[in-house]
Amino acid sequence: MTGTRVVVIGGGVIGLSIAFHLAEAGVDTTVLERGTLGSGASRATADVVRSYFAGNPLSSALAVRSLDAYHAFPNRPGADLPLRQVGYLVLFTEPDQVAAFEADLPAQHAAGVDVALITAQEARQRNPLIGDDLPVRAAAYSPQAYISDTTAIVTAYAIAAEQAGARLRTGCPVTGIDAQTGQVRTPDGTITADAIVCAAGAWSASLVRSAGVDLPLTEPIEQELLTTDPLPPGTPDLPVTLHAASGLLIRTRGDRLLIGMGYPGPDRAAWRRDVAEQLATTYPSLAGLPLHTAVTGLRDASPDRTAFIGHQPGPPAFLYATGFSGHGLCNAPAAGELVRDLYLDQDPRFDVTALAMSPRRTG
Structure with missing residues (x-):
C-alpha cells in the first residue's frame, strides 16, 4: 500500500488541470488514468475554446475565466498554445x-x-x-x-504537473474507493490519500456514489x-x-x-x-x-449541462469535478483552480455553491 496527499482520478484535461494546480501549490499529487492521458472525452473535442454558452451563464463564467488562463499559457504553465480567433x-x-x-x-x-x-x-x-x-x-x-489544440493543452498540463512533482500513472484504472478511509483500489494495489478527487468524466457516476455523493450523472x-x-x-x-x-x-x-x-x-x-x-x-x-x-x-453529462464541482470535507476529503457535458475543454483551467482552492480552503473567487449538488440543479 502506498500513500499520497491527493489522488486525482482521471487523466483528461480536467484531471490534469487539477493535478497541475495542486502540484504547483506544493500538494503531493498522484493522477490515476485508466487509459492514456486525454483518451476519454478529451479525445473527442472540436478543439474550440469559447466563452458563450447560451442559457448557461454559470458555464460561461467558468469559460471566461478559463479563456483568460489559456491566453496566459506561455507564462503559466509555460507552453505556447495555438489560439486562432x-x-x-x-x-x-x-x-x-x-x-x-x-x-x-x-x-x-x-x-x-x-x-x-x-x-x-x-x-x-x-x-x-x-x-x-x-x-x-x-x-x-x-x-x-x-481554435486551439486539445492534445497540446493536455500535454502542457501533464508536463507542468510532473515538473511540479505530480505522479501520473496511466493504464491504471480505479476499481473502487473507500471515502471513509481514503483508500483507492487499483489492479496495481491500494493507495491511501488525505483527499480523493473524482475527475473521471464518463466513469464518474459509480465513483461518486461510492463516496456517498449522489450526483444525477447520466450514463456515458x-x-x-x-x-x-x-x-x-x-x-x-x-x-x-x-x-x-x-x-x-x-x-x-x-x-x-x-x-x-x-x-x-x-x-x-x-x-x-x-x-x-x-x-x-x-x-x-x-x-x-x-x-x-x-x-x-x-463523455459525461449533467441534467442542466453545467459541471458539478464540489467538496465533501474530511479527513479524508472527497472532491469532484465532473458532468461537464462537452464543456470540459472550455472550463478546464477554472476547474483546476477551483478544486485547488476547495482543497486548500482558500477563496476561489467564484460562487462554488452554484456548482455543487443542490435541489435547484436536480429538480
Whole structure:
C-alpha cells in the first residue's frame, strides 16, 4: 500500500488541470488514468475554446475565466498554445430563440461574455455559406471563440504537473474507493490519500456514489464528430457556427469541415443521414459532400449541462469535478483552480455553491 496527499482520478484535461494546480501549490499529487492521458472525452473535442454558452451563464463564467488562463499559457504553465480567433455564431430561426437570448443577455454580460444580437444579414456576411432560403431571424455573435489544440493543452498540463512533482500513472484504472478511509483500489494495489478527487468524466457516476455523493450523472454518452471531403475551392474561413434549432455545429479544419450534431444514439446510420440532411438545408452549397467519422469518445453529462464541482470535507476529503457535458475543454483551467482552492480552503473567487449538488440543479 502506498500513500499520497491527493489522488486525482482521471487523466483528461480536467484531471490534469487539477493535478497541475495542486502540484504547483506544493500538494503531493498522484493522477490515476485508466487509459492514456486525454483518451476519454478529451479525445473527442472540436478543439474550440469559447466563452458563450447560451442559457448557461454559470458555464460561461467558468469559460471566461478559463479563456483568460489559456491566453496566459506561455507564462503559466509555460507552453505556447495555438489560439486562432474565429468567433462563435449562433443562428436563430424561431422567435422564441431570439426572446430567450435577449432574456439571457444581462446574465451573460455579467459573466464577462462579449456577445451581441446581430441581424440575419450580418450573420450571412460572417458565414456566407448560410443558405438564402434558411429562415434566419437573427443570430448571436461572440468574438471570444478560438481554435486551439486539445492534445497540446493536455500535454502542457501533464508536463507542468510532473515538473511540479505530480505522479501520473496511466493504464491504471480505479476499481473502487473507500471515502471513509481514503483508500483507492487499483489492479496495481491500494493507495491511501488525505483527499480523493473524482475527475473521471464518463466513469464518474459509480465513483461518486461510492463516496456517498449522489450526483444525477447520466450514463456515458458516445460523442461522434464528422468531417467532410475537401471543401470547394475558395471556401472562406468561417466562424464556429451553431444552428440553434438542430444543434448542427460546424467549424473549418484545414480544407474541410468538422461537424457535430447532438449524439448518434443506437442508430448511427440514421443519425448520419439526419446530419447530412441538415447540413444540406443549412448550407446548400455543401449538399452531397461526403461525411466521414473524425473522432468518437465517451463523455459525461449533467441534467442542466453545467459541471458539478464540489467538496465533501474530511479527513479524508472527497472532491469532484465532473458532468461537464462537452464543456470540459472550455472550463478546464477554472476547474483546476477551483478544486485547488476547495482543497486548500482558500477563496476561489467564484460562487462554488452554484456548482455543487443542490435541489435547484436536480429538480
